[in-house]
Amino acid sequence: MHMKNIRHSWAEPYKIKMVELLTMTTAAQRKKALVAAGYNTFLLKSEQVYIDLLTDSGTSAMSDRQWAGMMLGDEAYAGSRNFYHLEEVVQQTYGYKYLVPTHQGRGAENILSKVLIKKGDIIPGNMYFTTTRLHQELAGGKFEDVIIDEAHNPESEFPFKGNIDLDKLDRLVKKYGAKRIPYVSMATSVNMAGGQPISMANLKALRAYTKRHGIKVIHDMTRVAENAYFIKEREKGYKDKSIRQIVKEICSYTDGATMSAKKDALVNIGGFLAVNDWDVFEEARNLVVVYEGLHTYGGLAGRDMEAMAIGIGESVDDDHIRARVGQVIYLGQKMIEYDIPIVRPIGGHGIFVDAKKFLPHIPQEQYPAQTLAAEIYLDSGVRTMERGVVSAGRKADGSNYYPKLELVRFTIPRRVYTQAHMDVIAESTARAHLTKHSP
Numbered sequence: 001m002h003m004k005n006i007r008h009s010w011a012e013p014y015k016i017k018m019v020e021l022l023t024m025t026t027a028a029q030r031k032k033a034l035v036a037a038g039y040n041t042f043l044l045k046s047e048q049v050y051i052d053l054l055t056d057s058g059t060s061a062m063s064d065r066q067w068a069g070m071m072l073g074d075e076a077y078a079g080s081r082n083f084y085h086l087e088e089v090v091q092q093t094y095g096y097k098y099l100v101p102t103h104q105g106r107g108a109e110n111i112l113s114k115v116l117i118k119k120g121d122i123i124p125g126n127m128y129f130t131t132t133r134l135h136q137e138l139a140g141g142k143f144e145d146v147i148i149d150e151a152h153n154p155e156s157e158f159p160f161k162g163n164i165d166l167d168k169l170d171r172l173v174k175k176y177g178a179k180r181i182p183y184v185s186m187a188t189s190v191n192m193a194g195g196q197p198i199s200m201a202n203l204k205a206l207r208a209y210t211k212r213h214g215i216k217v218i219h220d221m222t223r224v225a226e227n228a229y230f231i232k233e234r235e236k237g238y239k240d241k242s243i244r245q246i247v248k249e250i251c252s253y254t255d256g257a258t259m260s261a262k263k264d265a266l267v268n269i270g271g272f273l274a275v276n277d278w279d280v281f282e283e284a285r286n287l288v289v290v291y292e293g294l295h296t297y298g299g300l301a302g303r304d305m306e307a308m309a310i311g312i313g314e315s316v317d318d319d320h321i322r323a324r325v326g327q328v329i330y331l332g333q334k335m336i337e338y339d340i341p342i343v344r345p346i347g348g349h350g351i352f353v354d355a356k357k358f359l360p361h362i363p364q365e366q367y368p369a370q371t372l373a374a375e376i377y378l379d380s381g382v383r384t385m386e387r388g389v390v391s392a393g394r395k396a397d398g399s400n401y402y403p404k405l406e407l408v409r410f411t412i413p414r415r416v417y418t419q420a421h422m423d424v425i426a427e428s429t430a431r432a433h434l435t436k437h438s439p
């Protein structure tokens with residue numbers, strides 16, 4: 001045996017204290033459930049699913065410390081001590097001055113858009129996210145995509161496919177004038193591009209450019225810790241910095257942020273808006289009362305704010321994030337070993353399988369991504385998410401949109417599944433290739 005190239009593995013920086021039992025199903029039960037769901041895995045009941053990879057949102061496992069924090073909930077209507085704890089953690093971890101809690105990310109997006117956007121404004125961003133763009137539009141703005149071209153190419157191995165193309169941004173500024181652009185909507189770990197990171201160099205350049213033109217940068221920081229991990233791994237000068245330091249530096253180049261704490265921050269519900277500008281804060285603090293709740297709870301129970309405060313601290317721990325992204329990469333590499341075509345480079349929160357390439361005998365009119373998702377469920381009870389013709393919806397005349405990409409998304413919840421689960425997922429996906437589908 002060769003002893004030279006022994007892998008230096010990461011392993012989970014925790015052990016398991018309590019387990020959640022899963023429903024084990026037979027092939028016959030899965031077939032029945034799938035037919036009842038109209039072959040749409042989204043419509044399956046969670047109890048019919050063995051390993052659920054539909055989303056990484058609100059599906060994390062909380063730690064013993066977070067659960068202990070839940071017992072310290074101060075359910076006062078105003079001035080709960082958990083709010084002050086959360087405020088302190090947000091200030092220390094991210095460096096933003098003022099905090100407005102909200103029930104989840106979209107609550108913060110609603111308020112921020114109402115405060116900053118006027119009718120006719122233009123909001124440039126590194127690829128849209130559904131709720132973010134919708135709130136910008138509802139406030140009277142128009143979203144313009146300024147992500148680099150590489151982000152749209154699943155074959156490109158560019159390490160920072162979340163970067164902003166400053167030439168595209170400059171063209172918008174010249175066309176509309178800086179006055180009509182209240183802020184650049186900058187996301188870390190761009191979800192719709194497959195969890196692809198933005199580089200620190202790009203952020204610095206964006207800060208310099210927007211400063212010259214008097215434009216704010218608002219940070220969708222839902223997956224900021226995962227982005228920081230890729231900066232540490234891939235960008236020169238960051239190898240020896242901690243995730244905590246990198247996260248704080250990222251935030252320092254922005255003026256404020258919206259957060260869905262249901263992702264990186266390891267809670268099942270929660271979010272916030274954080275800004276540096278007192279005037280923006282004051283307006284947001286008034287609006288949150290209308291839409292979410294008083295500004296010291298924003299639609300959350302005191303215990304939820306406590307769990308979030310503790311979860312934020314755990315989310316920027318180096319060992320945590322290495323194991324988190326490490327597990328996603330482990331699954332991706334297993335898939336590559338089985339010759340399953342996936343979007344590269346592997347992103348921070350999930351794997352995207354190119355169903356058109358994987359099942360080339362199925363024409364797009366016959367839903368290759370949906371077929372693959374159904375096949376995997378039938379085989380093993382693993383639930384994935386179709387990102388192709390079905391998700392794209394239909395035109396007014398009832399005919400299908402045909403998007404360029406037919407993907408199946410495998411989103412990995414944080415701290416929930418084991419490496420053995422990852423093996424089952426990859427094996428089940430590989431087997432789907434062997435099934436004969438009659439045309």
Ligand SMILES: *Cc1c(COP(=O)(O)O)cnc(C)c1O
Pocket residue numbers: 057104105106107129131132187191220222259260261262263270271
């Ligand atoms: C989930 C998400 C949101 C919205 O947050 P919710 O908590 O689901 O309301 C916004 N931006 C990104 C990038 C997200 O992934």
